Amino acid sequence: MSTLKEAPPALEVRGLRTQFPGRQGLVRAVDGVSFAIRRGEILGLVGESGSGKSVTGFSILGLVEPPGKVVAGEVLLAGRRISGLDGAAMRRIRGAEVAMVFQDPLMTLNPVLRIGTQMAAAVRAHDRVSRAAAWDRAEQALTTVGIPSPRARLDAYPHQLSGGMRQRVAIATALLHRPKAIIADEPTTALDVSIQGQILAEVRRLADETGTAFLWITHDLAVVSSLADALCVMYAGRVVERGPADAVIAAPRHPYTVALVGSVPSGHAPGARLPQLAAGLPPRGADGAPDSGCPFRTRCPRATEVCAAPPPERDFGAGHTALCHHPVEAAA
Amino acid sequence: MSELLRIERASKRFRQPVPLGDRLAAWLGRPRPPRAVQAVTDVSLTVARGEVVGLVGESGCGKSTLGRMVAGIYTPSEGAVLFEGAPVMPGGHKRSPRVQMIHQDPFASLDPRMKVGETVAEGPVAHGIVSRAGADALVAETLRRVGLDPALRNRYPHQFSGGQRQRVAIARALALNPALLVLDEPVASLDVSIQAQVLNLFMDLREAAAGGSGLTSLFISHDLGVVRHVSDRVAIMYLGRIVELAPTRTLYAAPAHPYTRALLDSVPRLGQGRGVFHPIAGELPSPLAPPPGCHFHPRCPHAGPRCRVEAPALLPVAPGQSAACHLHHGGTAAAATA
Numbered sequence: 240m241s242t243l244k245e246a247p248p249a250l251e252v253r254g255l256r257t258q259f260p261g262r263q264g265l266v267r268a269v270d271g272v273s274f275a276i277r278r279g280e281i282l283g284l285v286g287e288s289g290s291g292k293s294v295t296g297f298s299i300l301g302l303v304e305p306p307g308k309v310v311a312g313e314v315l316l317a318g319r320r321i322s323g324l325d326g327a328a329m330r331r332i333r334g335a336e337v338a339m340v341f342q343d344p345l346m347t348l349n350p351v352l353r354i355g356t357q358m359a360a361a362v363r364a365h366d367r368v369s370r371a372a373a374w375d376r377a378e379q380a381l382t383t384v385g386i387p388s389p390r391a392r393l394d395a396y397p398h399q400l401s402g403g404m405r406q407r408v409a410i411a412t413a414l415l416h417r418p419k420a421i422i423a424d425e426p427t428t429a430l431d432v433s434i435q436g437q438i439l440a441e442v443r444r445l446a447d448e449t450g451t452a453f454l455w456i457t458h459d460l461a462v463v464s465s466l467a468d469a470l471c472v473m474y475a476g477r478v479v480e481r482g483p484a485d486a487v488i489a490a491p492r493h494p495y496t497v498a499l500v501g502s503v504p505s506g507h508a509p510g511a512r513l514p515q516l517a518a519g520l521p522p523r524g525a526d527g528a529p530d531s532g533c534p535f536r537t538r539c540p541r542a543t544e545v546c547a548a549p550p551p552e553r554d555f556g557a558g559h560t561a562l563c564h565h566p567v568e569a570a571a
Numbered sequence: 572m573s574e575l576l577r578i579e580r581a582s583k584r585f586r587q588p589v590p591l592g593d594r595l596a597a598w599l600g601r602p603r604p605p606r607a608v609q610a611v612t613d614v615s616l617t618v619a620r621g622e623v624v625g626l627v628g629e630s631g632c633g634k635s636t637l638g639r640m641v642a643g644i645y646t647p648s649e650g651a652v653l654f655e656g657a658p659v660m661p662g663g664h665k666r667s668p669r670v671q672m673i674h675q676d677p678f679a680s681l682d683p684r685m686k687v688g689e690t691v692a693e694g695p696v697a698h699g700i701v702s703r704a705g706a707d708a709l710v711a712e713t714l715r716r717v718g719l720d721p722a723l724r725n726r727y728p729h730q731f732s733g734g735q736r737q738r739v740a741i742a743r744a745l746a747l748n749p750a751l752l753v754l755d756e757p758v759a760s761l762d763v764s765i766q767a768q769v770l771n772l773f774m775d776l777r778e779a780a781a782g783g784s785g786l787t788s789l790f791i792s793h794d795l796g797v798v799r800h801v802s803d804r805v806a807i808m809y810l811g812r813i814v815e816l817a818p819t820r821t822l823y824a825a826p827a828h829p830y831t832r833a834l835l836d837s838v839p840r841l842g843q844g845r846g847v848f849h850p851i852a853g854e855l856p857s858p859l860a861p862p863p864g865c866h867f868h869p870r871c872p873h874a875g876p877r878c879r880v881e882a883p884a885l886l887p888v889a890p891g892q893s894a895a896c897h898l899h900h901g902g903t904a905a906a907a908t909a
């Protein structure tokens with residue numbers, strides 16, 4: 240590890256802001272997000288639906304649909320700036336140096352083409368190799384993600400595979416060019432638990448063995464606690480808490496993370512009432528966009544008047560931080 | 572506790588649309604067996620008054636189909652569903668208001684053009700439980716029961732959050748004063764923080780009803796943690812069959828069926844530590860062509876020759892606990908002869 244210490248992170252995001260014009264004003268879907276993922280590291284990005292997780296992923300890859308727009312921030316891949324590149328340059332990088340896996344693998348798989356045809360095309364999009372060599376590489380990639388009889392699978396059409404197999408194909412396709420980073424958006428949410436377990440085990444192994452960095456987007460805390468090295472918790476477009484995954488889950492400091500962790504039933508005696516959060520939207524300023532105060536204060540049990548001012552970043556050591564005026568003390 | 576629901580050896584088959592090739596073959600005189608999905612096979616289960624039975628299993632294993640048979644939405648292909656001793660009446664609005672089903676997606680299950688007050692009143696008025704004039708009071712009371720302000724009755728579903736919408740769906744069912752609720756993945760589409768609201772509401776309703784009307788439920792979920800939290804007993808389904816049935820505590824502490832054990836092991840748990848995975852090997856077989864014998868045998872670490880040919884019956888293994896596995900009943904070695 241010591242030799243890698245000086246190396247830049249595999250993927251780094253600095254001050255990312257992405258906005259959509261909305262009916263009630265600007266939607267700040269991503270509002271100043273920063274993080275770094277080292278080689279072979281898995282960073283879990285959690286938060287409730289609408290918190291900006293997917294838009295973060297799309298923004299990194301330059302895939303935000305107009306009228307949405309990345310208005311600020313930098314994305315660095317192994318130290319090289321990829322944000323702001325033109326379409327053609329971005330296409331050369333996407334799929335080769337950074338790749339994405341979606342919740343629904345059918346989003347990336349063409350239903351009328353054989354798996355092998357699609358994967359070979361993906362190989363040849365970036366590398367000038369023969370057809371046969373491309374099929375060989377596709378077969379290899381399927382083997383890597385634990386697909387049995389990979390040669391036969393290459394001849395199959397997407398609908399002939401189970402959901403879990405399709406998701407493995409999507410991950411294998413993402414791995415074809417040994418990208419520095421893979422962004423996976425709710426990749427196991429639609430899968431059954433027994434299949435999800437298989438994929439999580441493969442991904443952990445791939446990160447360890449190939450050094451690929453993963454941004455693993457999910458709303459499932461149990462998944463990140465078993466998979467991720469580090470964790471970012473998003474709320475209303477901002478990372479409100481971050482740190483080593485086990486530290487954040489064992490001793491959450493931001494009231495929102497506390498509520499997230501606390502509402503998982505397995506942490507409570509059967510039949511006990513679960514701590515619940517009121518619903519509520521972030522307060523909006525005159526322009527319709529969220530103000531600079533803490534966006535969680537409409538739902539936060541610890542909120543006081545000072546929470547209308549921008550929350551400070553508190554440091555709890557070992558990279559564990561939270562944006563909050565009144566962070567929760569760690570339980571003794 | 573007296574028995575409220577009895578499912579007796581119920582099965583449900585669905586015909587799949589026949590592909591063109593097969594139709595051509597049939598037209599040429601070559602007989603083709605109809606492609607049928609056996610969604611539920613020979614399921615027996617009783618639910619006592621006031622009891623919550625959790626129904627767990629992976630996608631496509633037949634949970635919703637079983638729930639729909641209980642609610643009278645589907646008629647069993649074989650067997651029977653008895654409610655208060657009488658067969659559940661299938662079909663449309665004549666269905667008994669005493670059994671109500673709550674569906675997974677509160678977005679899809681509420682009519683977007685109806686105010687929620689109208690949605691809640693619709694059933695009771697149609698069933699003659701209240702007059703149109705009397706509906707107002709019932710709507711107010713029911714919305715209050717699910718923790719919603721009755722003043723919100725004039726809003727439309729899109730003006731509610733996911734958790735509130737699921738409360739409206741529950742209110743709509745409760746307004747009919749059902750004796751049995753079938754909840755099909757009631758929290759699956761909700762964020763964890765909102766999920767807690769709906770689970771708390773469910774537990775409150777259950778306690779409030781424990782003395783009086785006695786709210787009994789079949790609680791369908793793929794989430795083992797959620798089911799453990801709310802159920803008295805749990806049934807585990809695999810490819811259309813119940814493979815284990817046990818009191819909740821027993822099932823989680825001492826699962827008897829290899830599939831239950833594997834399922835419990837494969838679920839990532841909060842705080843179990845990083846990199847600890849015990850996935851179940853193999854794929855979920857297609858319900859169109861389930862493996863012969865014990866459906867679980869291609870993935871089971873204990874499978875023996877008998878498992879490949881003989882389907883195990885659901886039989887008692889401990890007080891209150893049943894499992895469908897040869898390990899517990901005569902071993903997996905040879906096929907039974909007698």
Ligand SMILES: Nc1ncnc2c1ncn2[C@@H]1O[C@H](COP(=O)(O)OP(=O)(O)OP(=O)(O)O)[C@@H](O)[C@H]1O
Pocket residue numbers: 585586587608609610628629630631632633634635636637793858859
């Ligand atoms: N109306 C139908 N017509 C044909 N096949 C059906 C029908 N309803 C269900 N099936 C099939 O029956 C099987 C069981 O389906 P069911 O919906 O009961 O599963 P489930 O356990 O509820 O799954 P999930 O967890 O995905 O909701 C599946 O193979 C499904 O495709």
Ligand SMILES: Nc1ncnc2c1ncn2[C@@H]1O[C@H](COP(=O)(O)OP(=O)(O)O)[C@@H](O)[C@H]1O
Pocket residue numbers: 259266267268286287288289290291292293294295304307
């Ligand atoms: N194409 C779009 N047009 C307008 N608003 C969008 C679009 N995509 C996302 N948003 C908004 O951006 C915010 C974050 O969305 P998203 O990143 O999809 O959330 P998550 O993935 O965390 O559930 C939400 O308020 C969402 O409504």
Ligand code: SF4
Pocket residue numbers: 493494495533534535536537539540541542543546550562563564565566
């Ligand atoms: S800053 Fe205030 S409102 Fe925001 S999370 Fe902390 S205590 Fe709650």
Ligand code: SF4
Pocket residue numbers: 828829830865866867868869871872873874875878883895896897898903
């Ligand atoms: S019957 Fe055989 S294959 Fe089925 S669960 Fe038991 S041991 Fe495994």
Ligand SMILES: [Mg+2]
Pocket residue numbers: 289292293294424
């Ligand atoms: Mg998303």
Ligand SMILES: [Mg+2]
Pocket residue numbers: 634635636755
């Ligand atoms: Mg279902």
